[in-house]
Amino acid sequence: MGKMIYLDNAATTKTAPKVVEAMLPFFTEFYGNASTVYEFGAKSKEAVSAARETIANAIGAKGNEVYFTAGGSEADNWAIKATAEAYKDKGRHIITSKIEHHAVLHTCQWLERNGFEVTYLDVDEFGVVKLEELKKAIRPDTILISIMFANNEIGTIEPVAEIGKIAKEHGVLFHTDAVQAFGQVPINVDELNIDMLSSSGHKLNGPKGIGFLYIRKGIKIRSFVHGGAQERKRRAGTENVPGIVGFGKAVELAVENMQARTQKERELREYLIGRVLKEIPYTRVNGDRTNRLPNNVNFCFQFVEGESLLIMLDIKGICGSSGSACTSGSLDPSHVLLAIGLPHEIAHGSLRLTLGEDTTKEDIDYTVEAIKEIVGQLREMSPLYEDFKKKQGN
Amino acid sequence: MYSEKVMDHFKNPRNVGEIENASGVGTVGNAKCGDIMRIFLDIDDNGIIQDVKFKTFGCGAAVATSSMATELVKGKTIKEALNVTNKAVMEALDGLPPVKVHCSLLAEEAIHAALWDYAEKNGIQIEGLEKPKNDISEEEEEEDY
Numbered sequence: 333m334g335k336m337i338y339l340d341n342a343a344t345t346k347t348a349p350k351v352v353e354a355m356l357p358f359f360t361e362f363y364g365n366a367s368t369v370y371e372f373g374a375k376s377k378e379a380v381s382a383a384r385e386t387i388a389n390a391i392g393a394k395g396n397e398v399y400f401t402a403g404g405s406e407a408d409n410w411a412i413k414a415t416a417e418a419y420k421d422k423g424r425h426i427i428t429s430k431i432e433h434h435a436v437l438h439t440c441q442w443l444e445r446n447g448f449e450v451t452y453l454d455v456d457e458f459g460v461v462k463l464e465e466l467k468k469a470i471r472p473d474t475i476l477i478s479i480m481f482a483n484n485e486i487g488t489i490e491p492v493a494e495i496g497k498i499a500k501e502h503g504v505l506f507h508t509d510a511v512q513a514f515g516q517v518p519i520n521v522d523e524l525n526i527d528m529l530s531s532s533g534h535k536l537n538g539p540k541g542i543g544f545l546y547i548r549k550g551i552k553i554r555s556f557v558h559g560g561a562q563e564r565k566r567r568a569g570t571e572n573v574p575g576i577v578g579f580g581k582a583v584e585l586a587v588e589n590m591q592a593r594t595q596k597e598r599e600l601r602e603y604l605i606g607r608v609l610k611e612i613p614y615t616r617v618n619g620d621r622t623n624r625l626p627n628n629v630n631f632c633f634q635f636v637e638g639e640s641l642l643i644m645l646d647i648k649g650i651c652g653s654s655g656s657a658c659t660s661g662s663l664d665p666s667h668v669l670l671a672i673g674l675p676h677e678i679a680h681g682s683l684r685l686t687l688g689e690d691t692t693k694e695d696i697d698y699t700v701e702a703i704k705e706i707v708g709q710l711r712e713m714s715p716l717y718e719d720f721k722k723k724q725g726n
Numbered sequence: 727m728y729s730e731k732v733m734d735h736f737k738n739p740r741n742v743g744e745i746e747n748a749s750g751v752g753t754v755g756n757a758k759c760g761d762i763m764r765i766f767l768d769i770d771d772n773g774i775i776q777d778v779k780f781k782t783f784g785c786g787a788a789v790a791t792s793s794m795a796t797e798l799v800k801g802k803t804i805k806e807a808l809n810v811t812n813k814a815v816m817e818a819l820d821g822l823p824p825v826k827v828h829c830s831l832l833a834e835e836a837i838h839a840a841l842w843d844y845a846e847k848n849g850i851q852i853e854g855l856e857k858p859k860n861d862i863s864e865e866e867e868e869e870d871y
Contacts, residue, residue: 637760639785643736656760656785665760677757677783713742713789715753715764715781 335649337695341535341627342484342512342686343653347578348537354581355539358574366571367562376573383580390587391529391546392520399545399563400576401556404511404532405435407545408478410556410567411507411528412439415476416448418552419505423473427504429453429461429490430671431483435530436509437667440478453479458620459488459672466495470502477506481513481529485655485668485684486619487628489517496525505551511535511543515586516594516625527551533575537689538582542575589689594626597687600696604629604685607700612707618672618682627687632674633703635717636681636710638665644706645683650699655682677716728786729820735790740797743779750847752839754858755832761788763836765796769844773804780836787826794818795833804844807837808854 338346364373366380384395401407416426428440430452440450451469453461461479470477477499482489492508499506507528510519514529515536521529529546533539547553547566559568586593601624605617614634633641638656645652655666656679664670665679685699711717728736745766755762761784768777778800782792795815799807812830816822822830839858845851 635783637784637788640736640789643733643786647737676760680757680760713739713781714783715762716757716783718744718764718781 337650337691337699339685339687339691339695339699340651340653341688342625342684344534344540345537345688346690347534347539348582348585350585351538351578351581355574355578358577362573366573367560376571379577379580380571380573383576383583386580387544387583388546390519390583391514392522393546394549396564397546397549399547399567400571400579401543401545401567402541402572403543404433404509404530404535405543406556407530407532407543408433408435408509409439410545411530411547411553412436412443412476412478414554414556415505415507415528416443417554419475420448423471423475424448425451425471425474426476426478427451427453427466427469427474428478429455429480431455431459431485431488431668432478432480433484433509433511436478436480455488455671457672459483459486459618459668460620460623461490461495463491463494463498466498470498470504474502474504477504479506479508481508481510481519482517482625483619483668484512485666485682486630486672487512487625487686488620489513489623489625491623492524492526499527500525512625512628515583515590516627518590521546521548528553533579533582536582536586539575539578542572542579544579593689597626597689597691600687600691600693601626601629603693604687604696604700607696608703611700612704615707616678618669618674625686627691629685629687631683631685632669632678633681633683633707633710634678635714635720636707638680638682640710641681641683641703641706644710645699645702648702648706650702653684653686655684656680727823728790729822731794731818731820732787732790732822735793735819736786739780739789739793741779741793741800742781744781745777745779748779748840750840750842750844752836752841752843752858754835754839755784755788757783760784761829761832763788763792763832765792765836765840767799767837767840767844769804775799775802775804775807784829784832785826787822787829788832790819791815791822791830791833792836795837799837804841804852805854807841808852810834810837 362375366376388395505527514531527548533542618630638654669679748766749769750767753764766779778796780792798810812834
């Protein structure tokens, strides 16, 4: 394989070498089960506790409020299903948004088929949840508000503080999927009135297969996996010790360098957006331009289809992603792009590029040149562009 | 995901472009679904397809099937062109992933639509050719969440 420029860090990230280094001893040296009595197992237990503390500190929580899971999707499923189960006598209404990750949306749809009612809030053209709509949607039987911290496709950061305040005022639990936001923006669960928060290790240079759900102390929540006494009997199964240790290390590094890393990413992001908008006509940026994840860029190139664009970028060694129908296996483009009001044919031409710690200005320059060339080629081939040009000529 | 042949026709699509004053032009597909194919035919007095060009908005498979379909009908009679089915296009490309089979149907329909246009322009009937049903539709439907 030749040159590769990886701009899909919202999909997953490289596990940091320091993270791998921290994990390795827990495979071959300290492989003891953390739940055993002997000293050897205690090594694992200590490592799990230390990672739990690091992670809890990073969000302003206590160690006993952090429950490790196999990832972000599991944490989302758990938060929503178990809240529904535990609070169903109080009510059967849940509020979420139209732009959630499928781990939340499909879980809510499943609950709808099982006797719950769900309100899917609209977002504005930038992907921001409408707070007035949220207030209006709250009913006496509302038991949960689940709204993502930041959107995975368009990078918009939601007004989490306001949502938390509204939830608290109405005595409704607030869960947030922070899979994309954790490690990118500072989070404090107390200041933001967050009751539950989902996160995943591999989005912040940690390993895959590990995540956590933060559950505020005092919240009634059912076990997600029944079995042993791990995770305070709420999520059974032998601890993924190397994964937990790696996650802890990744969080430590992410918190440590958050300011410098995100500042650099933000500058490169703005440089990328600026060049593309200036040099490629009929292009738009999706998502909020200010309240935005530092590493997220999402474009729509009119008259161009996203999958074609991705394959041609791949030929040039650039990894990106798209919300086009052809990349999702259905005929509809991304639900997020439709929710911000884009027509189908424009939503099909989306390109998401998510920068990482290692992204350089040279990478961005190479990528912009590649996009320019490819979009030009695809437009020359596009009947939509032909029609557009003819209309303009008239 | 794609066969080498698909990738070859995607990377180096044959017969991209337009034909001015074409004998027949057919556009099928729907921007909503992310696929639009337009095929231009140049048919001589003997009913031979002398030249064919295409323009496609769509995924890799849509571009590759358009390219292959134009190759398969070039130099053929109208009757032979009618026999270029989506199956033939797919086989010539060494197959397509299951979710992309509809792209090959579009290629077949685009050829039929162009032939239909040719028949209408010349006031003739082509045996075995039915009016293409698939055409660009710009109507918007409410999304069902």
